Amino acid sequence: MNHSPLHHESRTEPASRAGDTIIALASGAGVAAVAVVRISGPSTRAVLENLIGTLPVPREGAVRKIGDIDRGLVLWFPGPASFTGEDMAELQVHGGRAVVQAVVEAVLAVRGTRLAEPGEFARRASRTGSLILTEVEGLADLVSAETEAQRVQALAQAEGGLRRLYEGWRGELLKAQSLMEAGLDFSDEADVAADAARQAADVVAPLLGSVETHLADRSGERLRDGFRVAIAGPPNAGKSSILNALAKRDVAIVSEEAGTTRDVIEVHLDVGGVPVIVADTAGLREGGGRVEAEGMRRAVLRAQSADLVLWISDAADPMPAPLGRFGDVPIVSVTNKADLLPQRGAVPEPPSGIVVSAKTGEGFERLVAELGRRAGAGIEERAASPITRTRHRVELVSVRDALKRFVNPDLDAELRAEELRSAAHHLGRLTGRIDVEDILGAIFSEFCIGK
Ligand SMILES: Nc1nc2c(ncn2[C@@H]2O[C@H](COP(=O)(O)OP(=O)(O)OP(=O)(O)O)[C@@H](O)[C@H]2O)c(=O)[nH]1
Ligand SMILES: [Mg+2]
Known part of the structure; x- marks a missing residue:
């Protein structure tokens, strides 16, 4: 465990202080050639003005005097085109303990700033929509990847591999849902309703097949x-x-x-x-x-x-x-x-x-x-985006089971429509499109501070 003040412990729920400007040492703790201090939030501009005077050109590195502490590389990323979607900055300074300590204290002297919680940058990125949950997880895995095959898998997930797959499925589900709902509207015209239900089933059958194939592949979790x-x-x-x-x-x-x-x-x-x-x-x-x-x-x-x-x-x-x-x-x-x-x-x-x-x-x-x-069995020949976590498997099993119940034609149309809603709900939990406060804490706590 690290004893520097940058690595504090706090039980406070960061969501309630989402408007704060957060700061963290993003590079590893200890002496290094260069240390990266990351800042995100509405006071970022004020922090930079305070420390370096005029702001550099956005997204271009500029060597500046940083207060009277050090000289370093300054990067300014005005929101929303930044990792977190907020105003952000990175200060690359000499990596000595005293330098880092002084820079952090100088930033914290600006009103509205505080030290970041583990994973808080990524959490903000997911809140502003620039990352979805599976991408956040991919990023966490990329940071902790120890082997080449793990790195490749984590990068693919961080870059939206699972997102594209699941959002494609979401589109199909929506199609089936609207057909079923339309059928319900015409439930007094039995032919129309039956036809709509049949069309919905035609959409769901291949979707169910894809979900089952995806579930059968355990190579991602194994890796x-x-x-x-x-x-x-x-x-x-x-x-x-x-x-x-x-x-x-x-x-x-x-x-x-x-x-x-x-x-x-x-x-x-x-x-x-x-x-x-x-x-x-x-x-x-x-x-x-x-x-x-x-x-x-x-x-x-x-x-x-x-x-x-x-x-x-x-x-x-x-x-x-x-x-x-x-x-x-x-x-x-x-x-x-x-x-x-x-x-x-x-x-x-x-x-x-x-x-x-x-x-x-x-x-x-x-x-x-x-x-x-x-x-390595199955890793080479498998689909590009496998399941990597139990969390994915649990939600997908619920999706599959709901779709299976849906394809049973003996079930009442109302109940079948409800099964599609349930499938959509679990798919939404997977990507974080719907309320998932309960799982956010677990995911973001895996990150180190500064990510
Ligand atoms: N000649 C020879 N001796 C071996 C070889 N492998 C292990 N030994 C010897 O066999 C004995 C037992 O080795 P261990 O590795 O402790 O065996 P183990 O299966 O772990 O034993 P337990 O923990 O008691 O179940 C030791 O004296 C080793 O030096 C080998 O390939 N050749
Ligand atoms: Mg032994």
Whole structure:
């Protein structure tokens, strides 16, 4: 946690002070060559006049004296053509603590200014309509992207990928809704009403298909959250040694004693641009003490909730993976300690199995390639804009269910029209077009201050 006054904590709801001018250090805290101080709100012009005198040409960098504090680059973005839609400015000054502190204090000396809350700039951008919720989320993901594939996905979402998809669907829904409403107006003319309902159904059927296809693709969430791999197997097979070899550092304790690992130990890997979270777990066997039994319970739980289980066994004592124990999580069998075998080929490789040695590194290229293949499955060939968050999935499931109920022709026309309204409501929650105060706090709190 940072102790500078720029990183304060406040429980105050920023919406109630939306008219304030906010200021934050937008670059990272600590000493750096350059620090970026960001300002947004109605007093921005007054702040600039106070600090640098006359305003520079909008959207063009100008080197100015900043009070008697420093000399730096000043950028002036008059609203509404700015990120937040309000008057905004950026001051790029030398990144020393004293410089930043003095600039911030000088800005705060102007009436109507205060320090920004985390995500408050993005929140203002969404309020003025320059960003919709899925774009704000994409921006948050872009800031926290750790791998190349995550960056590409986050940028596509920030630039309106999901927005275009969902707004297209919204248009279709509106079409169906107006047909249904028109049909209701003519409900005393049964033919006209039935015809309108049929036309509405013709619009909804392909829409429902698109929503279902979109829901079936989990690659976006997997990429955002990481592909979860659990290493499981009998004690002493070399599970922790394999984790260490994959991580290329000593993360887990290795010993010749069976039952060494008890807690689940995780490492984050970047496998060809895809984040892979590998967890080492306690060896599975009958018996063992209370602590070991608890370790095994955690091991099984972890494996059951993984995207993939690496089942490790010792080449001298190969053991088949326990089918069914990890639910329907796919399993890749890995035979370890290949170096101890008298000669190559002594262990017939099981069909989906990989033979490795954590000691010599043999077979790891194949193992990592297999992880990459599994983790990246579907990412290349998928649609450009996948679901990336549970929030999207929850709303889309409601959209799908409402549309499914709509296509049931036995339902009364009034009720069918209501289902379309419900679908539109959930689609609106997804993009933030309708009241979503309840979810705003959760989304914007993910941001760092200054974003
Ligand atoms: N020769 C050889 N020894 C290995 C290899 N991998 C692991 N070992 C040894 O096998 C023993 C057990 O290794 P661990 O990595 O602790 O095994 P584990 O599966 O994590 O064991 P538990 O945590 O007790 O379930 C240690 O003495 C390791 O040095 C290997 O590829 N070749
Ligand atoms: Mg271990």
